[in-house]
Amino acid sequence: GSPLGMTQQVLADRIEWLSDEHEVEIPLDKDKADILVTVSSIEMMKYPDSIVAMAKIFNHAGENWTISTKGYEATNFGVLSGKSDVAKIMIERLTSAAEAVGARTLVIPECGHAYGAMRWSGANILGRELPFEVIHITEYLAKAKREGKLRTKPMAGSMTYHDPCQVSRRGGATQAARDILDGFATDFREMKPTGNYNWCCGGGGGVQAMASAADLRHEVFKIKIAQVEETGADNLVSACANCRLTMDESRKSLGWDHEIQSLVEVIADHLEA
Template sequence: MTATLERGLNALREQIDAPVASFFSSCVSCGLCAEACIFYRETEDPKYTPIRKLDLLRRIWKSEYTLFGRIANMFGLMPKVTEADLTAWEELVYDSCTMCGRCTLVCPVGNDLTMMIRKMREGMSAAGHAPTELVGAAGRHADFGSPMGELHPALHAQIKHAEKETGIPIEMDKAGADYMVLLSAQEIAEYPDVLAAMSRIFKKAGITWTISNDGFEATNVGIQLGNRDVARTLVTRVVEAAEKLGVKGVISPECGHAYQALRWEGPNLIGRPYKFEVVHIIELLDHLRAEGKLKTKGKDTTKVTFHDPCQINRRGGINREPRNLMHMVASNFVETDDAGTMNWCCSGGGGVGANERATDLRFKAFNRKKAQFEKVAPDKIVTMCAYCHHTLEEQLEEHNMDIEVQGLTELIGEYLDDE
């Protein structure tokens, strides 16, 4: 057995806990998880059945963590997980799963398959079986501060641009502000208008905020790659920056997995609760709305629909908030089928969008959303994740669909009543 294989198997062993054992103990091979999976449904290839993607983890659990399995193992009746198995499973664990979480919600015995994929990626990456793009992004993120490399100059340019547009100064590294704002690399590079929108909204609401030069980027490739060490390093950067400035809260941007990383995994990665709260930007905006501190004027009258990012809604619990906000600013807001908790993934999440090898599969998987959008025929799709935004634009172009995509914060900014 090679050292990397052993390291991978050990990483998998570390992931096995009571929930995992209860999930595998309860599986009745009904196959319903496949019906929930975008990759199975669009390809009808049974190899994409979610529980099957977890078979290596299941085998290790069974042969090492159950008494009867261990006895069978002593007699050589349990097949060992090999290098060839890991190679074969790489595509299943990374290319054909966006960790969207639909299977977790349909399993009749309640198996959290998505959480187990997240766990299985820890073993796969430790064994050197992760997509090179994610490994590369992790390196850039650790060395230069973002998966896209050094972003300080771009950030500073965008801040200047937003200040010029709004006439509102943005003070960096301001100690004692209410909130420290984080952005995703995607926003800095592609959708910087969100900065101006936040600037105007927060000024009107009387909120003080800042951006830290030490930790401004919220994405966390460690979560997608399945590498706790990388994930911890990236979360620590943000936590240290926020605690140094002594802010009351940190605003998680319009980015799906960043919210998972910061809000839910982060305290567990660093082993303690934060000294500040983490709030998603849309959660905060809805809170301001309820408090009467967010007022809008006029409405978008075109036909508008909403795309739910999996990590923010299904796996993040933010479902009503964006809808409250949508109704404030859109007079013709139409939902797609399955909207809300059971929405279909944009097909680019969980690192799949960055994975070159998965491109064809991803384009195929998007057919589900395509059909839903065709049914509603919206003029605009609004979402609350910059990566969903990016993926939707890319996919709509690939599928020759001329529909505008916009971030919700930016849309709210457009109709803000700031007189």
Template sequence: MSTTATQAFAGAGAANDNRTAEERVEGAMGAFARSFGATVAWNMESCIHCGMCADACHFYIATGDAKYTPIWKAEMFKRAFRRESGAFAPFFKVLGLKKKVTLKDLEEWQELLFDSCNMCGRCSLICPMGLEVAELIEIGRRGMYEAGLAPKELADRAALQAETGVPEEVEKPYAELLKEIGEKHGVDVVLDKAKADIMVCAPRNDLNRNPSSVAAMVKVLNKLGADYTFRSDAIVAENYGYYAGSNGLQKKIAKRVVDQAKKIGASLVLVPECGHAYYSLRWQAAELMGETLPFKVRHVTEYLAEQVEAGKLKLNKVDGLPTAFHDPCQIVRKGGVTEAPRTLMSELGVNLKEMFNHEGFSFCCAGGGGMNDIERTRPLRLKAQEVKLHEVDDTGAKRFLTSCSDCRVAFDDAGEHFNWDKKTESLVELVADNIKE
């Protein structure tokens, strides 16, 4: 990789990091070493180089470039493991069979770990040996962060969110935005209630770009008579520490949500239409916090499907328009929320036309894992998204739904670029628009 290219991929700490190259590499190696264990050892030693993970990755499919093979993206981590902790580590060192990782190696690998991976987990699902390839890439990101090589767009947002609770500089506090959304859409937003059974979060993308989705969620909660509240100190659902690869920042961001839920005595934290927010809070927060959380975490579609099944939420039937549904990776493949959206669509009478790759095998929107925020990734994102748009079109659908705000942003961007004839719509909005009075 040229010097110019390496500089283009320099991370948040690269320009201002006063550590020596060796110290930065040691930071990465330390992050890797903290992850070494029996499960990681299995993942490191069990790859049979069959190439099936390549055929699972939309970036490889869209480009045919072997460097996008998922397991190759974990090569730096594998090299460190085999040199430092593997069964034959002494031989690798003495014979020089595995060279020591250098800062230049890490700089070159930043593109593969952050710019061409959504951590969607499709490679892990398809691996015949059961390797958690996406988990290895997540560990790789942690090493990059410790070396000061996480993309600036992600690392800066993570640091700001950990400090303030908000991942961006804003003209108005999110609490004010929530109130304005309520006023504009004619719904009463419950904010900062001292005690409530349900604490609700909102996606940054919806607050800024799709406020009608936030209003829809509030409308349904009000209709159900739910005992809920938003909290000014924990409105944002996303966790940029997860994107950037910083366990420390991810924990600090999650703690803000956990502390507020504890404070109001919530038995449920309701995550909105946001995939990574759901995955990081439901499946990782307890481990990061080192405790069993005293509340449940549910995605909004799970909660609404439960209300439908309990007979508390009744919906009108919609038109018979052929409809495709995108299964968000972090919610469905990695989170297991497969049936809930289909329960809602069935209750609505949606004429669902499943894509060839759907449910757990669905292709990613190509914007997840922080890639929506990294502008330089757009050309590659669009190549992968074109594959997905064709798959949607192949169903003959006239309507396109999903249950993730990041996915909507990604598809809206791709749709505008390709002059696509569909707009990505929110499933929760469709529910809210069709509540039986």
């Protein structure tokens, strides 16, 4: 059910640890909630600060939200591998968990593949209409900003944004990140090409999970390096943990010193008190 072995107990233990370590409330298994927040095992095991960042943002916005041990893993390897029976099980878990708490919204974390699997394939795989809205975390941030729930201090320094293929080009949520960054990033610089035509991180289509494709990933990432450096931006931000993991591995292999930052973490670091 989870590609990195994140069992229900591991999830509960990690959330308890993160909550204590960062002194932030991370609700788990509330009886009722307006928003069900899902996580990816890459985030929980590799980039746990992104889970803390989401919690800070939802709490800041005053949302009634929860994570559920009944349905938490956003990554759907059934969809990725073409196993329809597994794909349906994963969709059913999230759907049942959302229905159990009465959620009106299910939020997909910084995971491009998970967004497409639930947002665009979920109802078709399940065979019925989903009784809640499915949105990517960037779409939630943009909505919260429009509604005045998300209040941030501007971020100094220049920034460019890497569009995850599955969120932007395939998922259609290209504008959401830019709506967030407008007025937040004081010096925002688009890559060329950008948006729906932005270059892949190098790990798309399951390539990130293939050890034998490491050289291919690194070669592809050289193009991304050139695009980032052309902007002259100090900060590289994205909203997909798979992209982040792929780019982190490639930059270390190639000796590139740019850190790939999570959009959610950057926003959480600049919340107004």
